[in-house]
Amino acid sequence: QRPKNFPPGPTRVPILGNILQLSLDNPLKDFERLRKTYGNVYSLYLGSKPAVFINGLEAMKEALVTKAKEFAGRPQDLFVNDTTDRKGVILADYGPSWKHHRRFALMTLRNFGLGKNSMEDRIHGEIKYVIKKLEKSIGKTMSPKVMFHNASSNIICQVLFGRRYEYDDKFINMIVQCFTENAKLANGPWAMLYDSFPMIRSLPLPFRRAFKNVEICQKFSKQLLTEHKNTRVPGEPRDFVDCYLDEMNKRGEDGFFSEAQLSMYVLDIHFAGTDTTSNTLLTGFLYFATFPHIQERCQQEIDKVLNGKDLASFDDRHNMPYVQAVIHEVQRIANTVPLSVFHTTTQDTELMGYTIPKGTLIIPNLTTLLNEEGQWKFPHEFNPENFLNDQGEFVKPEAFMPFSAGTRMCLGEGLARMELFLIIVTLLRKFKFIWPEDAGKPDYTPVYGVTLTPRPYSMKILLRETQ
Numbered sequence: 016q017r018p019k020n021f022p023p024g025p026t027r028v029p030i031l032g033n034i035l036q037l038s039l040d041n042p043l044k045d046f047e048r049l050r051k052t053y054g055n056v057y058s059l060y061l062g063s064k065p066a067v068f069i070n071g072l073e074a075m076k077e078a079l080v081t082k083a084k085e086f087a088g089r090p091q092d093l094f095v096n097d098t099t100d101r102k103g104v105i106l107a108d109y110g111p112s113w114k115h116h117r118r119f120a121l122m123t124l125r126n127f128g129l130g131k132n133s134m135e136d137r138i139h140g141e142i143k144y145v146i147k148k149l150e151k152s153i154g155k156t157m158s159p160k161v162m163f164h165n166a167s168s169n170i171i172c173q174v175l176f177g178r179r180y181e182y183d184d185k186f187i188n189m190i191v192q193c194f195t196e197n198a199k200l201a202n203g204p205w206a207m208l209y210d211s212f213p214m215i216r217s218l219p220l221p222f223r224r225a226f227k228n229v230e231i232c233q234k235f236s237k238q239l240l241t242e243h244k245n246t247r248v249p250g251e252p253r254d255f256v257d258c259y260l261d262e263m264n265k266r267g268e269d270g271f272f273s274e275a276q277l278s279m280y281v282l283d284i285h286f287a288g289t290d291t292t293s294n295t296l297l298t299g300f301l302y303f304a305t306f307p308h309i310q311e312r313c314q315q316e317i318d319k320v321l322n323g324k325d326l327a328s329f330d331d332r333h334n335m336p337y338v339q340a341v342i343h344e345v346q347r348i349a350n351t352v353p354l355s356v357f358h359t360t361t362q363d364t365e366l367m368g369y370t371i372p373k374g375t376l377i378i379p380n381l382t383t384l385l386n387e388e389g390q391w392k393f394p395h396e397f398n399p400e401n402f403l404n405d406q407g408e409f410v411k412p413e414a415f416m417p418f419s420a421g422t423r424m425c426l427g428e429g430l431a432r433m434e435l436f437l438i439i440v441t442l443l444r445k446f447k448f449i450w451p452e453d454a455g456k457p458d459y460t461p462v463y464g465v466t467l468t469p470r471p472y473s474m475k476i477l478l479r480e481t482q
C-alpha cells in the first residue's frame with residue numbers, strides 16, 4: 016500500500032519493490048510506458064524506497080519553478096553519494112554548504128567571462144587545437160569522440176586549473192575514461208541494485224569500479240591542488256582553484272570551505288563540464304553529417320554573418336536564427352541528461368494534487384519535456400523548425416529544459432551554450448562533415464547512462480572552399 020494520496024504506480028512486491036518491472040540496462044522506455052498508464056506524476060519502489068517521477072511541462076514547472084525550494088534537496092543515501100564521499104556541489108543537499116559553493120561557482124565563472132582573457136578567448140584557444148586535429152584528417156574519416164571529450168575537458172580544466180592537455184595525453188585520457196565510465200555506472204543496473212538492496216553494498220560486485228574511478232580522479236585533483244598551493248600568490252588568482260584558496264583564507268574556519276571540499280568540488284565541475292558538452296557535440300556532428308542540407312544551410316548563414324570576420328563571437332548568435340535553431344534542436348534531440356540529477360523534497364509538500372512527504376526521492380524525467388506532444392511542432396524528429404516561427408525567427412519553447420530549471424538548475428549553462436555555439440560555428444565554417452559511404456545507415460539510438468552518449472561513429476572531413 017502506498018501512503019494516503021501518494022502518487023499512483025504499479026503494485027510492488029515485498030523487498031524488490033518494482034525493480035523487476037524495469038529494464039535495468041535502459042529503463043527510459045519503461046518510464047514512458049508508466050507515464051502513459053499512471054499520468055505525469057507517478058511513483059515506483061526501488062527496493063523498499065519510493066521514488067516519485069515527474070513528467071511533462073506542467074508538473075515539472077510546478078515542482079522545479081513554483082515550488083523550487085520544496086524540491087531542491089538531493090538524496091544522500093544512494094550509490095552516487097557513497098562514491099563521492101558526500102562532498103562537492105552537484106550532490107550536496109539543500110543547505111548552507113551547497114548555497115555557498117553554488118554562489119561561489121556562479122560568481123567565479125562569471126568573473127572569468129569578463130576581461131582580457133575571457134571565456135570566449137579560452138574557448139577559441141581550444142578550438143585551434145580541434146582545428147589542427149581535423150586538418151590532419153582532411154580527405155579521411157575520423158572518430159570525433161576523444162577529440163570532443165578532451166576539448167570539453169580542456170576548456171573546463173583551463174578555468175579550474177589554468178591548464179590544458181594534449182589529446183593523446185595518457186593521463187587526461189584516463190581521467191576522462193573514469194568520467195565516462197562513471198556516467199554509465201552511476202544509474203546503471205548495478206547502481207540500481209546497490210540503491211535498492213543495502214545488504215549488497217559491501218560485496219565485491221562490479222559497482223566497486225566506480226569507487227576506484229573516483230579514487231583515481233581524486234589523486235589527480237589533489238596533485239593539482241598541491242601544485243597550486245605551492246605556486247600561488249595570495250590575492251592574485253590565476254584560476255578557479257586559486258580563487259577558492261583565497262576565499263578559504265578570507266573566511267577562516269567557517270566549516271564550509273575546506274581543502275577536502277575543494278578536491279571533490281573541482282572534480283564535480285570537471286566531470287559536469289566534460290561528459291555533457293562533449294556528448295552534445297557528438298550528437299550534433301552525427302546529425303550534421305547525416306542531414307547535409309541542414310549543415311549547408313547553417314554554413315550559408317555563418318558565411319553571410321561572419322563575412323570577413325576573423326573569429327565568431329557569442330554575440331553573433333543574435334544574427335544567426337537558423338544556426339541557433341539547429342543548435343537548440345541538437346540539444347533537444349541529444350537529451351544529454353535524460354533524468355536530470357535526482358532531487359528530494361525538503362519538506363512535506365504537494366504536487367499536482369498529490370501529497371509528497373519530506374525526504375522523498377524525486378526523479379525529474381526531462382526526456383518527457385523534450386519530446387512532449389503538444390509542445391513541439393515535430394516532437395519525434397530532428398527538425399530545426401521546432402525553434403523557428405513562421406517568420407524564420409528563433410523562438411525557444413518553454414519545454415526546452417535540457418539544463419533543468421529552478422534552484423538546482425545547471426550552473427554551467429552559460430559556459431555550455433557558449434562552447435556549443437563557438438565550436439559548432441567555427442568548425443562548420445571551415446570544414447564539411449560527411450557521412451562515409453561505407454558506414455551504412457546511421458544508428459541514432461544513444462547509449463543510456465546519467466548522460467546519453469551517441470554510439471561510436473566516424474565522419475569524413477573535407478575543407479570547405481568558401482570561407
Ligand code: HEM
Binds near residue numbers: 105106107283430
Ligand atoms: C550541454 C551541456 C550541459 C547540460 C545538458 C547540463 C545539464 C545539467 C542538468 C540537467 C543538471 C541538473 C539540474 C537539476 O538538478 O535540476 C545539471 C547540474 C549541474 N551542472 Fe550542468 N549541464 C551541462 C554543462 C555543464 C557545464 C559546462 C558545467 C560546468 C561549469 C556544469 C555544471 C553543473 C553543476 C555544478 C551542476 C549541479 C548544480 C547544483 O546541484 O546546484 N554543467 N546540469
